[in-house]
Amino acid sequence: DVKVTQSSRYLVKRTGEKVFLECVQDMDHENMFWYRQDPGLGLRLIYFSYDVKMKEKGDIPEGYSVSREKKERFSLILESASTNQTSMYLCASSLHPAGTNTGELFFGEGSRLTVL
Amino acid sequence: AQTVTQSQPEMSVQEAETVTLSCTYDTSESDYYLFWYKQPPSRQMILVIRQEAYKQQNATENRFSVNFQKAAKSFSLKISDSQLGDAAMYFCAYRSALFGEKLTFGTGTRLTIIP
Numbered sequence: 528d529v530k531v532t533q534s535s536r537y538l539v540k541r542t543g544e545k546v547f548l549e550c551v552q553d554m555d556h557e558n559m560f561w562y563r564q565d566p567g568l569g570l571r572l573i574y575f576s577y578d579v580k581m582k583e584k585g586d587i588p589e590g591y592s593v594s595r596e597k598k599e600r601f602s603l604i605l606e607s608a609s610t611n612q613t614s615m616y617l618c619a620s621s622l623h624p625a626g627t628n629t630g631e632l633f634f635g636e637g638s639r640l641t642v643l
Numbered sequence: 644a645q646t647v648t649q650s651q652p653e654m655s656v657q658e659a660e661t662v663t664l665s666c667t668y669d670t671s672e673s674d675y676y677l678f679w680y681k682q683p684p685s686r687q688m689i690l691v692i693r694q695e696a697y698k699q700q701n702a703t704e705n706r707f708s709v710n711f712q713k714a715a716k717s718f719s720l721k722i723s724d725s726q727l728g729d730a731a732m733y734f735c736a737y738r739s740a741l742f743g744e745k746l747t748f749g750t751g752t753r754l755t756i757i758p
Contacts, residue, residue, distance in 0.1 A: 558744050567652070569734060569750035577744060585745065597719050617688065621744065629676045629695065634688040 530554070531637035533618050540642050547607040548638050550618030557623045559601035560628070560632065561585075561593060564615040573616075576601055608642045615639050645670045646735050649749035656725045657757050664711075664720045664752045666735030673742035677711065677718045682732040682751075689732070694718065696740070724753075730756045 534549035541617040542581060552559065560575040562585075572585030574593040582593050594602045601620075616639075630637055646669045656662035668677070677693040694702045694711050701709050706726075710719045722729055735749040 538757055549692050558743065562748075567750060569647075570651075572745050573746075582718060606705040619688075623744065629678075629693055629745075630738055631678060632680075632746055634680075636687045 530636040531618055531620055531633050533616075533638045535638050536602075536636060538562065538640045539636060540608050540640065542609060544608050544642075546608050546640065546642075548603040548616055548618075548640070550552045550603070550620075550635055552601075552620040552633070554620070554622075554633070555598065556620035556633070557598075558621045560619040560621075561591075561601065561603045562617045562619065563587065564617055564637070567606050568618065571605065576623075605640075606641075610642050612618065613640060613642045642643060645672075645675075645739065645747050647747050647749040649733075649735055649752050651752045652750070653721070653753045653755070655755040656722075658725055658727060661721060661723045662725055662737075662754065664722075664754065666718045666749055668716050668735070668737050669690050670716070670737065670739075672741065674738055676708075676738045676740060678720075678736040678738070678746065679707070679720045679733045679736070681729075682734065683728075684686050684731070685690060688734070692720065695712065703742055709723075717757055720750050725756050727756050727758065730754060 553557045561573040562570040576595040581620040592604045675696045677694045682688040707724045732751045736746040
């Protein structure tokens with residue numbers, strides 16, 4: 528089974544702190560994603576990466592950056608955390624769609640970040 | 644840009660009964676994929692069922708089935724013989740077959756199972 532592991536389930540940070548959220552997948556997936564989940568808003572894509580050192584902005588990239596130095600690891604960085612970044616962050620991975628593969632996402636358990 | 648709409652923020656159903664969750668989407672593309680994901684409380688999001696737009700036959704997975712109406716851009720999820728373990732947030736998602744590999748999600752429906 529695919530395993531996507533997020534380093535922290537719960538984090539509490541202060542406004543202005545730099546925050547790192549780490550995600551590792553063990554199935555050699557090309558694609559990795561960071562989504563943000565908020566009540567009533569569903570999941571919104573922050574950034575995704577389709578290869579090492581490659582990244583593309585999603586729908587809400589402002590205030591975030593990402594790093595993918597190795598295929599299995601995708602990090603989300605909040606350079607200066609703000610209270611409006613308090614949220615659940617979900618990491619996901621997928622194979623490049625081809626043949627019968629429909630590009631479904633495999634998710635981690637999520638990281639709940641609170642910024643005070 | 645594609646959008647996915649789930650108009651039912653909350654639903655409830657008696658155990659052993661059948662419930663249908665609604666999803667509509669907006670796209671100008673003809674080839675795409677649709678998904679239903681389940682997120683149990685404090686647990687990982689998992690795939691429930693998927694549908695390829697080019698297939699006319701509705702997908703089924705055990706007690707879960709979809710009603711895919713391509714012309715109406717509707718993709719509802721039917722859960723038969725509801726069980727307590729079905730209680731979760733359910734998200735509908737869309738992926739273009741041609742452009743990009745990201746999924747666009749709806750806002751979710753919280754399903755409660757009444758014993």
